[in-house]
Amino acid sequence: MLMSLLATGAAPATASPSRELEQLLGGVAAGDRDSLAELYSRTRAAVYGLALSYLKNGQDAQDITQDTFVRVWEKAGQYRPQGKPLSWMLAIARNLALMKLRSARHTDLLPDEEWVLVPAPDSPLTAEDRHLLELAVNALADEERRVVMLHAVAGLKHREIADLLEMPLATVLSKYHRALKKLNNRLKGDGAQ
Numbered sequence: 011m012l013m014s015l016l017a018t019g020a021a022p023a024t025a026s027p028s029r030e031l032e033q034l035l036g037g038v039a040a041g042d043r044d045s046l047a048e049l050y051s052r053t054r055a056a057v058y059g060l061a062l063s064y065l066k067n068g069q070d071a072q073d074i075t076q077d078t079f080v081r082v083w084e085k086a087g088q089y090r091p092q093g094k095p096l097s098w099m100l101a102i103a104r105n106l107a108l109m110k111l112r113s114a115r116h117t118d119l120l121p122d123e124e125w126v127l128v129p130a131p132d133s134p135l136t137a138e139d140r141h142l143l144e145l146a147v148n149a150l151a152d153e154e155r156r157v158v159m160l161h162a163v164a165g166l167k168h169r170e171i172a173d174l175l176e177m178p179l180a181t182v183l184s185k186y187h188r189a190l191k192k193l194n195n196r197l198k199g200d201g202a203q
Contacts (some may be wrong), residue, residue, distance in 0.1 A: 031095035039086035046114045050079055053067060053096060056164035064107035064158045074110060078103040097170050100160070149196050154189035157182055 011106055031052065037045025057078050062071035081157050089098055156175060161165045168186065172179040 019032045028095055028141060032089075032091050035082075035086050035089050037138050038083060039089070046079065046083055049082070053099060056096060056160075057099060059163040060100050060103050060156070061107050063105070063152070063159045065110060071107075074103060074106045077106050081106070094170065096164065097166065097174055098162065100166070101172055147193075149192055150189050153177075154185050156190070157185045158189045158193070161186060 021035065031049065031118075034045045034052070035050040038049060054075060058071055058075045061074035061078070062068065065071050065074065076101065082099055089095065092098075103106070153175075157171055160171045161168065162172065168176070168182050170177055171177075172182040172185075175182065178183075
């Protein structure tokens with residue numbers, strides 16, 4: 011099941027259409043706290059997952075997640091509907107994470123228990139899938155992990171990931187396929203033990 015989610019790029023069941031997210035952003039821009047709460051509910055896992063893939067520290071990723079939504083609250087009026095509200099929000103999270111990395115020069119490894127928090131609580135992953143995911147994801151290089159997290163957890167298309175990470179599309183595709191091979195090999199190895 012885990013590999014089929016990764017291979018198909020199926021987003022978690024909580025993923026919402028871009029149009030709905032744009033409407034929520036419009037509500038946030040108008041000062042509607044309920045719209046912010048709903049936007050947070052629908053996108054928290056994607057923002058947290060991206061921050062975690064950069065920072066490798068659960069507390070720092072939670073801080074960046076909160077800072078991202080504060081920034082969204084402040085800047086929602088600057089968002090121009092383009093059909094990519096999640097990409098806009100993830101760009102904010104990415105920039106905040108990179109600023110934190112530059113200032114702190116974090117090199118801590120992500121504790122295994124933090125990976126359990128990445129998928130949304132109502133995702134189709136079982137406890138066993140989550141355990142395998144945390145073991146396998148730790149075997150990936152940083153950029154591979156980001157690409158996989160953005161595609162499998164956040165539900166972004168490869169072109170959106172390329173734009174967000176400022177990489178050529180071919181590089182994103184290459185990293186994604188290389189990561190899938192590593193994950194597949196790792197999961198087969200873990201399953202045989």
